[in-house]
Amino acid sequence: MQTEKISIYTLTSELHDEKSVGAVTKEFLESLGIGYAFKGNDYTDYGSSALSLIYVRTGGTEGIFKRLLPSLLEKSGHAPFYLLTSGKSNSLAASMEILSYLRQNGLKGEIIHGSASYIRKRVSLLAKVCQVRKQLKGCRLGVIGQPSDWLISSQANYDAVRSLLGIELVDIPMQELLDVLAMTPESASHETSDVEMVKRALSGANRIYMALKDVITKYQLQGFTLRCFDLLTAIKNTGCLALAKLNAEGYVAGCEGDVPAMLSMMVARSLTGLSGFQANPSRIDPETGEMLFAHCTIPLDMVERYEFDTHFESGIGVGIRGYMKPGPVTIFKVSGNLSRYFVTEGELIQSQAKADLCRTQQIIHLVDKSQTSYFLTEPIGNHHIILPGYHRETLEAIFNSLE
Template identity: 30%
Template sequence: MKVGVAFGVSELANLKEFEKKASRFLTDLAREFEVSGGFLVSTKADFRKVKEEVDFNKVDAIVLYPLTGGTEGVLKEFAVYRRPVVVYGDGLNNSLAAGIELREYLRERLIPATLVKTPVELKAALLGYEDMKDNLDRFLRIRLGLIGRVSPWLINEKFNLPYTHISLKKFYEYYDNVGGEEGWNAVAEVVEKAEAIKEPGRDDLTKAGRVYLAIKHILEDYHLDGFTIGCFDLIGKIRGTPCLALAMFNAQGIPAACEGELNSLLAMAIIRRFFNKPAFMGNIADYGKDYLILAHCTAPIISPYKLRTHFESGIGVGVEVRLPKERASLMKIRGRKAVVADVEVVGHEHSENRCRTQLKLRIEDATDFIEGTMGNHHMLAYVDAEELADLLSELGFEVMLY
């Protein structure tokens, strides 16, 4: 196991006083692991020098040892590598205090972070990361993209993970480069397989195909594993929506979330990466004692579907999908917290006053769930709720299982 190491020393401290301590620590650690780095850093300039000399992207885990207090600011820079971290603290020079602060900073960015204070605990923590290496790598290496902006009504959206931002201006450049015939051909098979086409005409469907191809080219050029798009901003510009494109991508294995919501995108990406299943991102439209209604205008087209307009605007192309009536999980992620519920899809609703795909879910205590969840959008996926909750816990989320 390859371990990167960095020590933090306050600018107010005498660096030479801590060099022997750091050297002994490295010598002991090297008896058990392959060690890389071992730098003493006090400033961001020091960190930049470290970046030039050692690639911490190639280590399996990072050990950060604040030898003194006041080092949180420079050591937090190592979060850029998105590697599992063990924070080592001791009872001298405010080391432990700095370590606790640093650990929480890393956890808020969903980087697995463990605080230890003895060599025995350090070894155990590193070996624990080695056991989880595959899952942690698959999670920490996810490349997500935001096209446009986060929708302004998502007032609880908080996202500290790195992502690639693509402006709507750039999106429109890709869109304008797709011709009408290309757009139509992109959705022709989807149109042919639809049970019905209720409102959209050929022009609407062609626009939907152009949106699909524009996003497809963006994913290729930016090397993204998944994306979310500020979809409502497209309505005024092109008189179209990306609902059908998202439905197609999710069916094809590419996580695609709407309204620019990155937390929902992350949830989709986790479900796809670890269970190879699509997820339906829905609004909680209603609930009763033992049921929830989940609705949205896009859903993975993995079962019979109709092509409709987008509900709120009455334009573009939305989808009404009869997703399978099976046992499933309902999940919500916000920051480092997650809610998971065991549910069953028991029916399909058809109200004209809700988004197009409408599912009725049986849940043991809907009122309790509504009281405890953390915002609107939820992911429905056909995976086991306990397995999903266990995975999220392993990845560093605080999970509430209903």
């Protein structure tokens, strides 16, 4: 880890000898095996690095912190306070009093305490989260058309998204995409299909892909969500192939104008570097924890193989049937005002290809079957994001850091 990512500041009681405390400090920090810039009691640039730690070296420091707090809040923008402690010289007790005071005043914080390996892992994760939050500031995500009419709970609070994550949501009229499409020529498709109807639709599906790339460039977007069902009536084709390709190219490309799903995909990609599969829960067994998820597109970089079919609901255009490698997965969703999130882990048992569902279908067994109750009693909309691998701890960390 590079030193500029982590700065360590200190709190020390005047009753303790600096020389002896300094020796303990050196031994403790070197045992952690992390790179850092040691700032001591000079808080001039507090909050300027990716992660600022306050090393509470001794007891009797609570009053010092209380006097510093107004200045620290001004410098850090009310970011959480991370209190590092070795547990020596009553440092843990002081940290607990400080954290309690922060909570009483509606402020967030955490005591980082434990074995050297635990502290190293925790600090590394927090540094990553802080860095991602800084990277998200100024990110631009497009909302092309409004959310589909049936997504009655999948709106977003634009101000909260900007304030808490620094992401700018950009409304783009659907007509603008249709106008770009009208000026985009069809070209021969590199893809093919044994199904004649799908084969004929591939060049038009690629035309949508090229038009969306033009919109991305014009608005300088890192991603978007598309009111894709409008394309079925307007040009008799689907955005499924375009979204599958664009996600694989590193953009976030969501379906049905679902803004919370797009935000979930953006946060997940920023933290993990992975594409996410936006899908509907189609079947839930609360007794076993088995769930079936399905949708008509999946990022091409998530699958071992894929094949083309028609779009399920309309029977036209191009849909994607993707087969992801079985194994650990994470299921994730955040609300449109960022006040709630859900994350759980499971195992992708198999993909299937039933005719009565959207084309990509995944059977997932939740690690904790009790988590099925969330989907049946307090879901955040219908779409959820599936990621390969276990990422619950990482995703929880970023939302626990929000002011």
